[in-house]
Amino acid sequence: MIDKKGNIIKPDFVELTRYAKQFSGLTTEKEAVLLSIKDEVSPLLGTVTDKFYDSMNDISEAASFLEGRVAALKQTHLNWMISIFTGPYNEAYTESMYNVGDTHVRVNLPVEFMSGGVTLVCNELYKIVFELYGNDSMKAHSIVDAINSAMGFSLFVMQKSYHASIDEALDKFLLITGMSEALFEKLSSSFNATRS
């Protein structure tokens, strides 16, 4: 959203945290599960990051975004992965994931890269969970459940900034042209009607 002077209005991150937690089922109990395995999992996360960027290089649509940046991106990616196990999942985390989404929007990364990227990371994390805790199915299940919620939470927030950028583009158009939203909606409905 932008205001009448064209300034970007950021969302209420306390409210967005609540909203994303409801949709992802991320609870304080699940945060505690993630924190409890941080020390065992952290040394293995570098491999997850390496595999992630290997997969990106194999996807032609993604590889071109990475040229000359892989080393730096691997570091930020690894920092993010460690933060998955440390939390805390508060408004500061939400704001940082929203800003990561924003960064991706600014470099024109397609929105499907977010869900695709999170899926690939989850695939690797689940392998680690079963390597480390496969002999205790209850524990492995609770960890997978917690990872799923934390990754869902992060994805939800990153995608929210993509939607906000679409709203911003429309707001800017209305501001520049001086057109009212009502007139835009009317024109848009008649345009749709002529095409159906």
Ligand code: HEM
């Ligand atoms: C699991 C999903 C992803 C996460 C959590 C993630 C995380 C991050 C983080 C933390 C940054 C640094 C943000 C900053 O410094 O402001 C970043 C930047 C970046 N990411 Fe991702 N990323 C994801 C998926 C992807 C994918 C699939 C690609 C495409 C190949 C990609 C390409 C980039 C690029 C090109 C930048 C640098 C943008 C710039 O020039 O500043 N990311 N990402």
